[in-house]
Amino acid sequence: DAGVIQSPRHEVTEMGQEVTLRCKPISGHDYLFWYRQTMMRGLELLIYFNNNVPIDDSGMPEDRFSAKMPNASFSTLKIQPSEPRDSAVYFCASSLNRAGNTIYFGEGSWLTVV
């Protein structure tokens, strides 16, 4: 079975530009998570969805960040406008719809904003 698929794997963009990160969860998984990893803050949960519905977006840093899940097999994380401090690795992860189920991560999207 395919794992969590993220794109792009690497992106370099200029400050002020819009960035869209994409994720395809594992088929059959009902939970989808977006995490951000930086040296300073470690792995932070930004937002998660259950059955395409956002459950908790308290980790989204500010209004420049938005996430959507239009269907069970696709999610986007958008940053508009991007800033250099947004440079990080963004991980998408998914799990089955059962409490405490293991979450499986994609390979990450490495974002650099210059």
Added chain:
Amino acid sequence: AQKVTQAQTEISVVEKEDVTLDCVYETRDTTYYLFWYKQPPSGELVFLIRRNSFDEQNEISGRYSWNFQKSTSSFNFTITASQVVDSAVYFCALGYPTGGFKTIFGAGTRLFVKA
């Protein structure tokens, strides 16, 4: 509030040494789950183990073993006879109910295994 603490930022050992990575968690929930993940230099996050709060049995998988103690809120990870390929960042994580089910991570412990 829920929290995961990995007090060891970096550990350096020589190959074949045993090494224990510490993890202390905080939660008031009676039902929760604990996890360990490995992040090798290539960057992906690899699941290692999952434990629920009602199962304090220790587990061994090859050179890896885990010690879960609710009395001290700890879930420590030991690598026996470490190898260079074990060099990675190891994350402990706590999953707990909150509307849905949320998983938070510790800061990670970077393990260097020298040949």
